[in-house]
Amino acid sequence: MRLVFAPEISAAFFGGDPDNFNFPRYALDVSFLRLYENGKAVRTPQHLTWKARAPLPGEATFVSGNPSSTDRLLTVAQLETQRDLILPIGQLQRAELRGRLIEFSRRDAESRRIATDSLFGVENSFKALFGQQSALNSPSLMDAKRVEEAELRARVAADPALATRIGDPWSEISALQKVTADQFLRYRQLEAASGGNSELFDYAQILVRAARERTLPSSERLPAFADARLPLLEKQLLDAAPVDPALEQLELEFWLLKTREYLTADDPVTRLLLGRESPEALSQALVAGSRLGDPAVRKALWDGGEAAVAASDDPMIRYALKIDAEARAVRKAWETQVSAPTEAAAARIASARFAVYGDKVYPDATFSLRLSYGKVAGWTWRGREVPPTTTLAGLYERATGAEPFRVADRWLAARDRMNLDAVLNFVTTNDIVGGNSGSPVISAKGEVLGAAFDGNIHSLGGDYGYDAILNRTVVVSTAGATEALRHVYGADALVRELGVR
Template identity: 25%
Template sequence: MNEKKIIAGEIAKIQKENSENGKYVVEVKSFYQGNEYYYFVYQDYNDVRLVGTPPNSIGKFGGDTDNWEWPRHTGDFSIFRVYADKNGNPAEYAQDNVPLKPKHFLPVSLKGVQEGDFAMILGYPGRTNRWMPAGGINQNVKFAYPAWVEASKTGMDAMKKFMDQDQAVKLNYASKYSQVANYWKNRQGMIDALTLHKTAESKAKDEAKFDKWANKAANKAEYGDVIKTINEFYASTNEKARHDNYLMGMLRSSAIAALPNTIGSGLEVYTAGDEARRNAILPRLKSAIDAGYEKIYMPLEEQVLIDELNLYAKKAGNIAPYIAELAAKNNGDFTAYVKESVKNSIFASAERLNNYLENPNAEILANDPLYKLSSALLNRYRQVDPSWKTQDDKFEGAYRKYVAGVLASNPKGKFYPDANSTLRLTYGSIKGLPQDPRNDADKNFYTTLKGTIAKYKKGDEEFDLPQRLMDLYNNKDYGRYADKKGYLPVNFLSDNDITGGNSGSPVINGNGELIGLAFDGNIEAMAGDVIFDHKLQRTISVDIRYVLFIIDKFAGATNIIDELKIVE
C-alpha cells in the first residue's frame, strides 16, 4: 500500500472516531508540507440566512480601480444570522428554527482606533506558500505569472472594447471582467513585489546553506538529494507552467473557448441515445444551454477568442496539436477562422442549440468548428502525462524532506506552517503608511467619509454613491459613530498577516471587542503569500463604526443595532 493510501486510511479512522456518529465535522489537515497532521472538530450550522448588505455603490466602492490600493473607502460587509433548532443544535432549514444564542459573541467598540493600538484577527486564511523554494518563485515570476498577466490583459482589453460601447453588455460582463482583472492585478503585483524584494535570491541562499547541512555525513542519506531534486523539478516544468497559464487565461476570459466542449459532451450522449434516454437528459441540457448563453454577447466573445488564440499560438509553446494545425494554416491569425466558425457553428447561440435538440445529428456535432476547437483546448487542459505524476511524486517527497530538514537543522528556530483554510490568529497593531496626499486624514492609517465623497463620480460604476449617503455627509449626520475628532471613519490599516479567505474576518482590540472587518491588503506587499514584509504589508479593514453607521443611519435598521452589545 502506498503512502497516500495509508495516510487516507488513518484520516478516515480519526474522522470516524471523533465525529460522535456525525454530530461533529472532523477535518484532518496537513501542516509543514505533510510532516505534521492535526485534526479539527467543528459543529456546523447550515441554516444561515442573509440579513442584509449595503448597496454595491458602498460595498464595492472603488471597484477594480481601488482594489489592492490605499487610501481605500469601501464599506465591504454583509450581515448573516445563524439559525438552530429550539435547543440550539444545528438543523437543516426549517421555518420553526430560531436564531442561535451563542455562549459568547463579540462586543462592538465605538471607541475607535489609534496608531499603535493592539489588533488581532481570527479567520480562515486559504493558502500561503511561505515555504516555496527559490525555483518555484522563479517559475512564477519568469514563466507562470507573466503568461497569466498577458492572457488576462488580452481578454480584458477585448471585453472592455465592447463593454464601453453598450451598457447592457457592460452589466452582463461586469462580474467576469472584475474576476479576471482582480487576478491580473494580483499576479502583476506579485511579479513586481517578488522581483523588488529579490525573494528568489534570498531563498536560494537559504537553500545553499541547507544543502551544505544536508550533505554532511550524518544527514546525506536522508537529505542529500533534496535541493537537487527540487531544482530539477522546476527546471523541467517551467515551460509547462508558461503554457498552462496562457491556456488557463484563455479559458477564464473566453466563454466560447470552453462552453462548446462542456455542452457538447452532453449533446454527444443525447445524440447517441434512444428516445427515453433523450427525454431523461433533455431538461438538464436545456438548463445548461440557457445558463451558458444567458449573458453572452457573441461579437465580444468572437474578439476575445481571436485575441486569446493569437496570443496562445504565438507564445505558449507546446500548444494543443489541433490549434497548432489551425495556426499553421492561418499564418497565426485566427480572425477569419473564428468569424467563419461562429457563422457555421451550432454553438453560436442558444437558439441554434435548441434547434439542434429538435434534429440531433452526430456528424454535424462531430464536425462543428467551435466544438472541435473547444474540445482541442479542453483536452490539452486535461492532458495527463504519466511522467508528470512521477515528477510530482518525487518533488513532493523532496519538498516534504526539505521542510523536515529545515526544522531538524534548527530545532530552536521559530517556524510557522503555511495557511491551509484552518483557523489562524494573527496579531499586530494599527499601523499606517507614509503620508499620502490622496488621503484627507491627518494620519495615513485611516480614511474618512470626506475622502469617499471626494472620489464620487455620478453614474460611474465604480465611484457612484447613493444620494442618501451624500445627504448624511452634507448634514454631518453621523449619529454616535463619528470619531471624537468629528470625522466619520471608513477604513483603517493594521500590520496583521492575512491572505485570501480572511475577508470578513473580525478585527479585535486588546479588550476582545470588535473594531473592524478585514477585507483586503495593499499592493505594495502583494507577495505576502510567499513572504511577509514587516515594513510594507498591511491589512485593510472597514471600521466597525462605518458598518454601524450604514446599518443605522443609512438603512434605518435600528432593530439590528438593538441586538448588539455596544461599548461606548
C-alpha cells in the same frame, strides 16, 4: 442562510481599481447573513461582541480565518521561474484582455453591465499579480530568500544522518526548471487555462470529462471528478446562470488568438485547435451554435453520461471531444515530468525545515483555520507617512462625482446626519492572504472591530514572505459600518440585533 444586507457596489468598491490593494481606502465592503433552522432565526448565545468604536493606534488585533495558499517555501530557483516566466506570461495576457473588455464595455450600457464581472476579475488578478511580481523583482526579498536557503542547506549538510535522508532536493528542483520552461506554455494554453474564461467551453469540458471519469473507480479519476467532489461540481454545472454570446465569443476568441501567438501557427496543438479556421470565425461558430447555456441541456448530457455526450451534435461538445485527448496528454506530461517530481523534492525540503527549525516556523497556508496576531499601525513608504485610519469625512472629500469615485445619492443625502469623524477603514500588521476576506478583526477583549477585506499593495508579496514594516491588512471598521447602517440605509433593526444601543 439568507442575505440580510449588502450595500451598492459604489459603496462596497468605492475607488474601484485605482484604490484596490491600496490605502487610504474608503469602502463599505460588508454584508450580513442570518442563519435559519426550521424557518426560524438561529439563536447563538456564544458569539463575538460587535463593538462600534474606533480602533486605537497600536491596539492588538487578531484575525481568525482561512488563508487560501502561499508560496513561502518555494526554492530560489522556483521563485526565479515565477518571476521570469510564469507571472510575465499571465500578466501580458491579462493586460490585453483587460483592454478588450474595456472596449467591449464602451459599446453601450448593456455591454457595460455584461462585462462588469469579467472586467473586475481580470483587473483584480492583474493588480494582485503585479504586487507579486514587484515583490519578486525586489532585491531585498530575493536576497533574503537566498540567505534562508543557504542557511537551511548548510544546517542539513552539517548533520550526516539528516543529509543522507534528505539528499539534495534543491538541486533537483533547480534542474526541473528547464523542464518547466519547456512545457509551461503548452500546458497553460491547452490545459490550465484552456478556453480562457468561456463558460460554454468550461461546461463542455466538464461534461466531456465527467462522462469518461465517472466510468472509472473514484481513486483513478482526475481529482476534480472524485466522488467527494461530484455533488458540488454537479451543482455548479447545473445552476442557472446567464451566458452572454458576445462576451463568450470575446473570451474564446482571445484564448485561441493567444494560443496561436505563443505556440505559433505551425505547432500541432495550434493546428488541432484551429484547423483551417481563424480564431474569430471559429469562436463565432462555436458560441452561436452551442445550446449549453440552457441548464436543461446540460442536465440531459450529465445524466446521459458517455452515450449522451458521444451522440451530442452541440458544436462546443464536439470541439471539447476533439481536443480532449491531446489536452490530457499535455496534462499527464506536466504531472509526471514537472509537478510530481517537484512535489516529491519539496516534501523533503519541508521535512528538512521541520527537522532543523521544528515548530518555530509555520507551514504554507492551505485554507486551514489560522489565527493571526498584529496591531493597528500605519507605515512609511518613500518618505510618506500613511496613517492607520480613514474617516467618513475622507470619503466625501475623495468623492468626485465620477466613477469610480462617485458616492450614491443616498450617501449624499445622509452626509449631515452622520458622525463624519467615525473611522471607516483602518489597517493592521496582521499577516493575511487571499481567503481571509471577511475574517473578523478582533480586539484583545474579544470585540469585533471590523472585517478584513483587502491588503495594501505591499501585502501582495505576502505570497512569498511577510514584511512587518510594509505589509498591512485593510479592514472595514465597525464604527463606520454602524454609522452607515443607521443613517444611510435606515437599518436600525439590524443595528439593534448587532447589540448596538
